[in-house]
Every structure is written in C-alpha cells, then in structure tokens.
Amino acid sequence: DAGITQSPRYKITETGRQVTLMCHQTWSHSYMFWYRQDLGHGLRLIYYSAAADITDKGEVPDGYVVSRSKTENFPLTLESATRSQTSVYFCASSENRPSNTGELFFGEGSRLTVL
C-alpha cells in the first residue's frame, strides 16, 4: 500500500538493549523526519534527512542513530535504550522543504516502552 509505514507499532524492551524502529515511505519524498511525542513536550525532532545519505541532528538527538542508504527507508536506532526514551515515535516525510509547504505526512507511530 502507498504511504508511510512504521514498524513495530509496539515494542517493549529493557534498559541497555539496542532497538531499531523502521520507517518506509512509498512516495519517494526527499525529506524524512523522526519525532518523539511526550506529554508536556509535544513533538520534538530527533533527526531528519534531506535526501539519501544526508542526515542531520534535530532538537533531541542524543542516544539515537539514523541512516538513510535508500530514499524510501529511514531507520532509527537506539543504541542502548534508557527509560527516558520511553515514548511514542513518529516518522514523517515531505516532498519539499517543510517550512514552505508545511505538509508532512506522518506514520501511525511506534510506541516504545523501556523497562
């Protein structure tokens, strides 16, 4: 199906483990983003990518790693999960620079719990 999909939708892990959240989009959008959503903080940008092989830090990048070897995929890895990384993670994509059009397309989210 066309669109942007995230997996897994739900994940429970333990402190110190490595976790990878997957994001796949079928539109060939240039821009992709990872946000985390927490009560009291709204949406905070973790990392973004303007094109394949180009990534940059957002507001809260510590503890996360991203890669973008293909335009359609943008995985987010927590190298050593901590409880403070318990959150809902959203992947988003945009065809153009988002400040111009504002049109980000979001996935359904991945709810991560770190015990």
Place this chain on the structure above:
Amino acid sequence: GDSVTQMEGPVTLSEEAFLTINCTYTATGYPSLFWYVQYPGEGLQLLLKATKADDKGSNKGFEATYRKETTSFHLEKGSVQVSDSAVYFCALGSSNTGKLIFGQGTTLQVKP
C-alpha cells in the same frame, strides 16, 4: 530562536459549542503557519495553513487567520462535533532551519 506557544489543555466542550484554541509564535522573518490534528491512535495530519499575513486557512469547518500584528494563529470552529475530539498542534515553518516547529499540542474533548 523560533517557537510556538499553545494554550494548555485539555479543552472540554459540549457538542455544537464554539471552539477557540490559542496559538502564538515567535519567529524571525515571515514564517508560514499550520495547524495539525492527531486523532486517537493515529499520526498527525495537516488541517490547514496560511503562508502570509492576513491569510485565512480553512478546512472541515475550522479556520485560522495569520495575525502578524499579534503574532497569533488561533484555531476556531463555530460548532464542534464529537468526531472533532483530537489533539491539535500549531506549527510554524522556520525560514532559518527549513523545518517545522510544533507547539505542545492541545487536547480537545467534545461531549455529546
């Protein structure tokens, strides 16, 4: 730096009531402004936008006017429905960074 401030929620209204969710911003230059909506269990989706001062964005009965003099972009709807229950996010397009900056979100609950 650029920022967005929304009124704190939750906002609880009865069906057919008038809705206002306040949003103010701080930005250099002339940002575009947006409202996103997040229905329960879903990702965010763009609700409406305005790209310059005095523009009015509208969609699904919701409206917001870009007020440069008060740096505001308040969301309004004349008669809310139960199906409007969701989290609403105000956002600005930062001309400095090219990214969207989101407010904290306001939860709206509409009771029948």
